[in-house]
Amino acid sequence: xxxxxxxxxxxxxxxxxxxxxxxxxxxxxxxxxxxxxxxxxxxxxxxxxxxxxxxxxxxxxxxxxxxxxxxxxxxxxxxxxxxxxxxxxxxxxxxxxxxxxxxxxxxxxxxxxxxxxxxxxxxxxxxxxxxxxxxxxxxxxxxxxxxxxxxxxxxxxxxxxxxxxxxxxxxxxxxxxxxxxxxxxxxxxxxxxxxxxxxxxxxx
Amino acid sequence: xxxxxxxxxxxxxxxxxxxxxxxxxxxxxxxxxxxxxxxxxxxxxxxxxxxxxxxxxxxxxxxxxxxxxxxxxxxxxxxxxxxxxxxxxxxxxxxxxxxxxxxxxxxxxxxxxxxxxxxxxxxxxxxxxxxxxxxxxxxxxxxxxxxxxxxxxxxxxxxxxxxxxxxxxxxxxxxxxxxxxxxxxxxxxxxxxxxxxxxxxxxx
Numbered sequence: 001x002x003x004x005x006x007x008x009x010x011x012x013x014x015x016x017x018x019x020x021x022x023x024x025x026x027x028x029x030x031x032x033x034x035x036x037x038x039x040x041x042x043x044x045x046x047x048x049x050x051x052x053x054x055x056x057x058x059x060x061x062x063x064x065x066x067x068x069x070x071x072x073x074x075x076x077x078x079x080x081x082x083x084x085x086x087x088x089x090x091x092x093x094x095x096x097x098x099x100x101x102x103x104x105x106x107x108x109x110x111x112x113x114x115x116x117x118x119x120x121x122x123x124x125x126x127x128x129x130x131x132x133x134x135x136x137x138x139x140x141x142x143x144x145x146x147x148x149x150x151x152x153x154x155x156x157x158x159x160x161x162x163x164x165x166x167x168x169x170x171x172x173x174x175x176x177x178x179x180x181x182x183x184x185x186x187x188x189x190x191x192x193x194x195x196x197x198x199x200x201x202x203x204x
Numbered sequence: 205x206x207x208x209x210x211x212x213x214x215x216x217x218x219x220x221x222x223x224x225x226x227x228x229x230x231x232x233x234x235x236x237x238x239x240x241x242x243x244x245x246x247x248x249x250x251x252x253x254x255x256x257x258x259x260x261x262x263x264x265x266x267x268x269x270x271x272x273x274x275x276x277x278x279x280x281x282x283x284x285x286x287x288x289x290x291x292x293x294x295x296x297x298x299x300x301x302x303x304x305x306x307x308x309x310x311x312x313x314x315x316x317x318x319x320x321x322x323x324x325x326x327x328x329x330x331x332x333x334x335x336x337x338x339x340x341x342x343x344x345x346x347x348x349x350x351x352x353x354x355x356x357x358x359x360x361x362x363x364x365x366x367x368x369x370x371x372x373x374x375x376x377x378x379x380x381x382x383x384x385x386x387x388x389x390x391x392x393x394x395x396x397x398x399x400x401x402x403x404x405x406x407x408x
Contacts (some may be wrong), residue, residue, distance in 0.1 A: 064388060
């Protein structure tokens with residue numbers, strides 16, 4: 001029996017490991033036939049509530065993170081010029097733009113363009129340079145989109161997504177949600193696919 | 205060309221995810237021909253230095269951790285009665301006993317017996333009940349071993365291992381070390397095996 005429910009892909013534009021997922025998902029969706037619902041949210045709100053901002057003031061763990069991402073990006077054939085700037089100051093604006101994009105249909109393309117710029121050219125998500133170039137790349141006029149992103153209705157939508165994420169028990173990005181099961185981390189994407197297909201993890 | 209160097213398996217007896225590794229390693233060593241050097245260390249010293257004690261006061265993340273371990277234990281066919289008691293107060297004593305055991309040759313059997321009791325019967329590593337039963341199970345007299353574990357020379361050896369772990373950049377358990385590469389987490393064991401065999405991660 002094929003599970004035709006989508007997997008919810010929750011991500012925040014300030015997350016490093018989410019780069020791997022944004023690059024991997026389209027090919028995985030094609031190969032498996034599984035659809036993913038891309039759901040940007042502003043994770044930082046939840047992390048501050050939990051007093052748990054990962055990697056901040058943790059140089060040893062941060063050094064490991066970059067090496068881990070570098071090795072795994074190479075495994076997947078994903079280009080990466082590391083370390084990328086981190087943490088980044090304007091991830092909220094990038095999330096707001098992503099919200100607009102998901103509503104208008106160019107969101108996935110924007111998110112992937114923006115992440116490429118951040119991880120391949122050192123332009124952080126949400127920065128002026130990244131926003132302008134990424135939006136033009138996906139055929140959108142930056143001034144129009146940024147005005148929409150700054151509108152109260154967009155912020156309300158982002159806040160509503162954060163509220164939903166909180167209620168689901170999310171605490172990290174990326175998180176894949178299959179039914180009531182959470183799978184945190186790009187390295188749990190295969191677990192999420194297993195669960196979606198079989199309702200359990202299958203030995204690999 | 206076969207790599208006949210061992211992989212260093214660094215672990216601390218207070219770590220939850222290390223349960224999966226202690227259960228999996230013997231079979232993996234047999235199947236791959238790779239040897240693992242089991243190196244108990246008292247990670248808590250390093251975590252306190254880094255002001256980073258995972259899961260403490262993080263109920264949302266802790267709930268996820270147990271579910272993640274439960275799903276993955278089921279995938280590997282490893283019994284688990286969860287949540288197990290956590291955090292546990294006497295992990296240092298368990299690490300000291302493990303140091304004695306590695307020196308005397310029964311360390312791996314003790315560690316696995318102790319972890320089974322913690323994760324299958326709810327007796328934390330380092331507790332009186334766990335220590336007595338686990339040591340007897342591996343043919344050791346608890347009074348003799350506990351006296352050795354309390355000896356200054358054993359503490360010195362544990363401290364030396366913590367110093368080595370710090371110099372390697374370790375911050376979590378389990379960590380697999382292959383040459384100069386660190387692989388943190390039971391879920392990076394396959395990455396470590398890849399690196400040991402091929403010097404890179406191979407796509408799975």
